[in-house]
Amino acid sequence: MEGNMTKRHSKTTLPATLAQQWLQAERDGADGAAQRSLYALFAAQPDVMPKPGFADRVVARVAAEGSTVVEGVESVKRRLPLELMAALLFLGTGLALRLAPYWLQPVIATVELPTWPTRLVQFLGGFGTSSLAFLEGAAESLRLSRVVLTSPQGAMFIAACVAVAVLSARLLYGLLDERGTDHV
């Protein structure tokens, strides 16, 4: 039974009878009948409801939450008017630009600014040279891989390894999942 459960038992069937039918179906190994009977048994149980006024309480909380958010935003706006914030930002930016050369002077002196671009170029050049060896190795690996993969035996071997890895991971996941306890 893949789909939703459907009621096939009369509502007048006693719950005790439904329980007997379900348990009998379980003993007989009739999976479909057992599922339907168990569903009918649950459907025949007295309903449980939240305390009266539940919906009102939820709606009240939603309304209160909305007003709290609005109040918070309004409070910030009242404390810092837009014009004041813009003025502070302008002033701060101007001060930073005016004072930056004096603040950064000691740092610039130690860096020897005129030689800095030269050092950077040397570093990038050295990095590029060492990268060439890496790229050559990667290209050779790709070439060898292409040779292996285009051969029937190589392709079958790779496919078999992937299948074993996937099956093992799936089995391990299933075992770990069965032993997991982090559920309601």
Added chain:
Amino acid sequence: MVEQTLKGSEEAFRQLVLKYQTPVYRLLLRVLRDPTAAEDIAQETFLKAYRALKSFQPERKFLSWIFKIAHNTAIDSMRRKRLDTVALETPGEELPGPIARLEDPTAPSPDGVVQGRDLARDLTAAVECLDPLYRELVLLRFQEGLAYQEIVEVTGLPMGTVKTRLHRGRKQLADMLAQSGWDR
């Protein structure tokens, strides 16, 4: 109702809550086994649903969508509060004995009504004694009538795991009810 709620209709949202409060509360009550916690988390569920309503896809069933929110909210709450769950150890170990019934010496002779009440009590107790790995799945399938795929969407579990745990949970439930004498 969803569309009207998105447009800002408080009444539409109230109707939405009224329509789904019972299944959400019922599921949470049976899962958490605490009416107060169930109501709190049910409220939290509807609040989260309200905030996330824009992301609801109309082609989906609203019930399974809100069950997913309830499922995640319950898990988060239990992790925060470290609610005590379970009486059972891993599946396969010895099941608890027949469920103790409250004997009322003044009760009239057994008839359909009294039997139904006893069965409801025993079924509720059996569900509460189910391994937590199975409990929520059994409730979603047989109490709420969700399809397998919907249960997968609510819980995030693989289909195979859902079916396996449902099968085991049903068997466990059947054994408990049979031990209590409901198979006669």
